Amino acid sequence: MKRNSLTVRAGLALAAIALPAVLTGCGNSTSASSNGDVKTLSVLDYYTNEPDKTVIGDALNQCAQKAGVTIDRQTITGASLIQKVLQQASSKTLPDVLMLDNPDLQQIASTGALAPLSDFKIPTDGFADGVLQAGTYNGKVYGLAPTVNTIALFYNKDLLAKAGVQPPTTWDELKAAAAKLTSGGQYGIAFDANATYEGSWQFLPFMWSNGGDEKNIATPQTAEALQLWTDLVKSGSASSGVLNWKQADVKDQFVAGKAAMMVNGPWQIPPLDKVQGLNYGIVQLPVKTAGQTEVAPLGGETWTVPQTGNKAKQAKAAEIVSCMNTDQTQLSLAKQRNTVPSKTTLAAQFSAENPKLAVFTNLIKSARARTGELGADWPKAATKIYTAIQTALTGKASPSDALQQAQNGQ
Amino acid sequence: MTTATTSRVRTRPPASAEPAPRRRRKLRRETLYQWGFLLPAAVYLALFFGYPVVKNLVMSFQDYGTATFYTGEAPWVGFENYAKVLRSSIFSTALTNTALFTAGSIAGQFVIGLALAVFFRKRFPLSGVLRSLLLLPWLLPLIASGAVWKWILDKDSGALNQFLVALHVVPTGVPWLTSTSLALVAVVGVNIWVGIPFNVTILYGGLQDIPDELYEAAALDGATGWRAFRHVTWPMLRPVVSVVLVLGVVYTLKVLDIILALTGGGPANSSQTIATESYALSFAEFRFGEGSALGNILVLISLVFAVVYLRASRRGVED
Numbered sequence: 001m002k003r004n005s006l007t008v009r010a011g012l013a014l015a016a017i018a019l020p021a022v023l024t025g026c027g028n029s030t031s032a033s034s035n036g037d038v039k040t041l042s043v044l045d046y047y048t049n050e051p052d053k054t055v056i057g058d059a060l061n062q063c064a065q066k067a068g069v070t071i072d073r074q075t076i077t078g079a080s081l082i083q084k085v086l087q088q089a090s091s092k093t094l095p096d097v098l099m100l101d102n103p104d105l106q107q108i109a110s111t112g113a114l115a116p117l118s119d120f121k122i123p124t125d126g127f128a129d130g131v132l133q134a135g136t137y138n139g140k141v142y143g144l145a146p147t148v149n150t151i152a153l154f155y156n157k158d159l160l161a162k163a164g165v166q167p168p169t170t171w172d173e174l175k176a177a178a179a180k181l182t183s184g185g186q187y188g189i190a191f192d193a194n195a196t197y198e199g200s201w202q203f204l205p206f207m208w209s210n211g212g213d214e215k216n217i218a219t220p221q222t223a224e225a226l227q228l229w230t231d232l233v234k235s236g237s238a239s240s241g242v243l244n245w246k247q248a249d250v251k252d253q254f255v256a257g258k259a260a261m262m263v264n265g266p267w268q269i270p271p272l273d274k275v276q277g278l279n280y281g282i283v284q285l286p287v288k289t290a291g292q293t294e295v296a297p298l299g300g301e302t303w304t305v306p307q308t309g310n311k312a313k314q315a316k317a318a319e320i321v322s323c324m325n326t327d328q329t330q331l332s333l334a335k336q337r338n339t340v341p342s343k344t345t346l347a348a349q350f351s352a353e354n355p356k357l358a359v360f361t362n363l364i365k366s367a368r369a370r371t372g373e374l375g376a377d378w379p380k381a382a383t384k385i386y387t388a389i390q391t392a393l394t395g396k397a398s399p400s401d402a403l404q405q406a407q408n409g410q
Numbered sequence: 411m412t413t414a415t416t417s418r419v420r421t422r423p424p425a426s427a428e429p430a431p432r433r434r435r436k437l438r439r440e441t442l443y444q445w446g447f448l449l450p451a452a453v454y455l456a457l458f459f460g461y462p463v464v465k466n467l468v469m470s471f472q473d474y475g476t477a478t479f480y481t482g483e484a485p486w487v488g489f490e491n492y493a494k495v496l497r498s499s500i501f502s503t504a505l506t507n508t509a510l511f512t513a514g515s516i517a518g519q520f521v522i523g524l525a526l527a528v529f530f531r532k533r534f535p536l537s538g539v540l541r542s543l544l545l546l547p548w549l550l551p552l553i554a555s556g557a558v559w560k561w562i563l564d565k566d567s568g569a570l571n572q573f574l575v576a577l578h579v580v581p582t583g584v585p586w587l588t589s590t591s592l593a594l595v596a597v598v599g600v601n602i603w604v605g606i607p608f609n610v611t612i613l614y615g616g617l618q619d620i621p622d623e624l625y626e627a628a629a630l631d632g633a634t635g636w637r638a639f640r641h642v643t644w645p646m647l648r649p650v651v652s653v654v655l656v657l658g659v660v661y662t663l664k665v666l667d668i669i670l671a672l673t674g675g676g677p678a679n680s681s682q683t684i685a686t687e688s689y690a691l692s693f694a695e696f697r698f699g700e701g702s703a704l705g706n707i708l709v710l711i712s713l714v715f716a717v718v719y720l721r722a723s724r725r726g727v728e729d
Contacts, residue, residue: 112480244588244676
C-alpha cells in the first residue's frame with residue numbers, strides 16, 4: 001500500500017514536469033508574419049440564424065472584396081461568444097474582425113483587447129448618441145454598429161378590434177387594455193421577466209421613461225415601473241410564465257394567440273410575417289402619463305478591431321469595419337434585417353422607405369445605451385434589476401422592498 | 411493493483427538462486443516497467459484532473475475577471491472571494507436548495523429505483539425489453555430532455571397541466587416552473603426521472619448476486635414477500651446500497667444542466683443551487699474568482715461524501 005502511493009506520487013511529479021512542455025507546445029501557433037501582404041481576415045460573429053447569417057455574410061464579403069482580401073468567417077451562438085473571445089484573448093488568437101453585442105463592448109474594451117477606431121481614422125460622425133455611447137470606452141470609440149434596434153409594443157389587431165380596445169399609450173390604458181383582452185386561455189400581454197440580462201433589458205424602457213436610473217434602482221420612479229409589471233402579473237393579465245420566458249418564447253405566445261400584446265423587438269418581424277392570418281401592429285411602449293417621452297434601450301451589435309499585434313491585418317480589418325458602417329451598407333443591412341440605421345442622418349430617408357419600422361426608427365434617435373452610465377459595471381446593475389423583478393413578480397416582496405434588497409445585495 | 415504486485419513478488423523464485431548484481435539489474439528494469447505502465451495514467455490524471463483542480467484552487471484566491479484573459483494579470487486577493495461568496499445573500503438560499511435538491515432527488519431515485527429493481531428480478535415476458543427501455547432517460551442528452559420537460563411543465567400550454575385540468579384535479583394550470591414554492595419540487599421531480607436508470611441498473615446488478623438458495627431457505631422458515639425483502643434482500647444488498655447512495659449524492663450535488671434548462675435557477679433564486687450560482691458567477695457575470703471559490707466549496711462538500719464512499723467501498727472489499 002505504502003509503496004503504491006509512493007509510486008503514484010512520483011508519477012504525478014514526473015507528469016507535472018512534462019505538463020508545461022505540453023502547454024507551451026500548444027501556445028506558439030499565433031505569431032503570423034506581419035508583412036503588408038494580407039490575403040485573408042478572420043471574422044467572428046454570432047449571427048447563426050437565417051436570414052441574418054447570409055445577409056451579414058454577403059455584406060462582409062462585399063467589403064472584403066473592396067479591401068482586396070477574403071474573409072474566413074466563424075459564427076457561434078450568442079451565449080458562447082464572450083467565453084470564446086476571452087479564450088482567444090488569453091491564447092492570443094483573437095480574430096481580425098470581431099462582432100460584439102453593444103452592452104459587452106466596454107467590458108471587452110476595458111481588458112485592452114480592442115484597438116481604438118481613431119487609430120485607423122474611421123469617421124464616427126452622424127451616428128446616434130446612444131450608438132456612440134455604447135461604442136465608447138474611456139473617451140475612445142472602439143466599436144460601431146451599422147444597424148441598431150430597440151423594443152416596442154406589438155399588438156394583435158384582430159384581437160384588439162374584437163375587444164374594442166385601442167393600442168394603449170399610458171400605463172393605465174395598458175392595464176385596462178390587458179385586463180379586457182384577458183379571457184380563457186388568452187392573456188392580455190406577454191413580456192420577458194426572465195432572470196437573465198434579457199429580463200433587465202425588457203424592463204429598462206418602463207424604468208427609464210419614468211425617470212428611474214440604473215445607478216440606484218431603489219427609487220420611487222423605478223418602484224412605480226416595477227409595480228406596473230407586478231400588477232399585470234398579479235391581476236392575471238400576464239401569465240406568471242413571464243418569469244421563465246425568453247423573448248423568443250414571448251413571440252411564440254403572441255403567434256399562438258395566447259397573448260394579445262407583447263413587448264419585443266423588430267428581429268421578430270420576419271417570423272411574424274410568415275404566420276398566415278396574423279394581423280399585427282407596432283406602437284411605442286406606453287409611458288406612465290400622457291406626454292412623457294419614452295426612453296428606449298439601445299440594442300444592436302458593434303464591429304471592432306481586436307489587438308492582434310499584426311498591424312497590416314488590423315489596417316485591413318479597420319477597412320472592413322469602416323465599410324460595414326457606410327451609409328449604403330447601413331441602409332441595405334437595416335432593410336434586410338428589419339433594424340434601424342445607426343446614423344440619425346439616414347433616419348428620415350429610411351422611415352419613408354420602411355414605414356413598418358418607423359416606430360423603431362423614431363425611438364433610436366433618443367435611445368439610451370445600457371452601458372452609457374455604468375460602462376463595464378453594467379452587468380452588475382443588470383443582475384440587480386432582474387433579481388428585483390423576480391422577487392417582486394413572485395410576491396416575495398413589494399416592488400420597493402425588492403428593489404431596495406437588490407440594490408443592497410452584494 | 412496492490413494484490414497483483416504482492417502476488418507477483420511472492421511467486422518470484424528464492425533470492426539465492428541468482429547472483430546479486432544481475433538480480434539488482436533485473437529489479438531495476440522491473441521498476442522501470444512499472445513506471446512505464448503508470449505513466450500514461452499519471453499524465454492523464456495530471457492533465458485532465460490535477461491541472462483543472464489546481465488552477466481552480468489558485469483562481470479562487472485571485473481577482474480573476476475578463477481583463478485577466480488578455481493581460482494575464484490576476485492580483486492575489488487571499489480569502490476575499492470566499493468571504494464575498496459566503497456573505498452574499500444568495501449563499502444560504504443556494505445551500506438550502508442544494509441540500510433539499512440532493513436529499514429529495516436521492517430519496518426519490520432510490521426508492522423508485524429499488525422498487526423497479528426488485529420488480530424486474532422476477533422474470534416475465536418482455537422484462538428484458540422493458541428494463542432496457544428504462545435506460546432511455548440516461549441515453550437522452552440532458553439539454554434535449556430538459557427542453558421537453560420545460561414544455562411539459564409549462565403553466566399555460568404544458569401537457570401535464572392540460573392533463574390535470576382535463577381530469578379536474580386542478581381548476582387552472584399549476585405554475586410548476588414559475589412559482590417560488592413549486593420550482594424546486596419540479597426540478598427535483600425531473601432529476602428523479604433522470605436518476606432512476608442509474609439506481610435500477612446498479613441495484614439490479616446487486617440483486618442478481620444474491621443466491622436463490624437464501625430465498626429458498628428463508629421461505630422454508632416462513633419468510634416470504636416483505637419479510638424476505640427485509641431479512642434477506644436488504645442485508646445482502648447493503649454494500650451496493652451504500653455505493654449507490656454516496657455516488658448518487660456526489661452526482662446530484664453538481665447537477666447543473668437540468669436546472670439551467672428548466673428554470674435557470676429562478677424564479678427569484680428559488681431553484682438556485684451552489685452549482686448553478688457558481689456557473690452564473692463565472693460564465694454570466696465573468697467573476698471567475700468568486701465563481702471558482704463557490705465551486706471549491708461545492709467540491710469540498712462532495713469530498714466529504716467521496717471519503718464516505720471510499721471508506722464504505724473499502725469495507726465492502728474487506729468483507
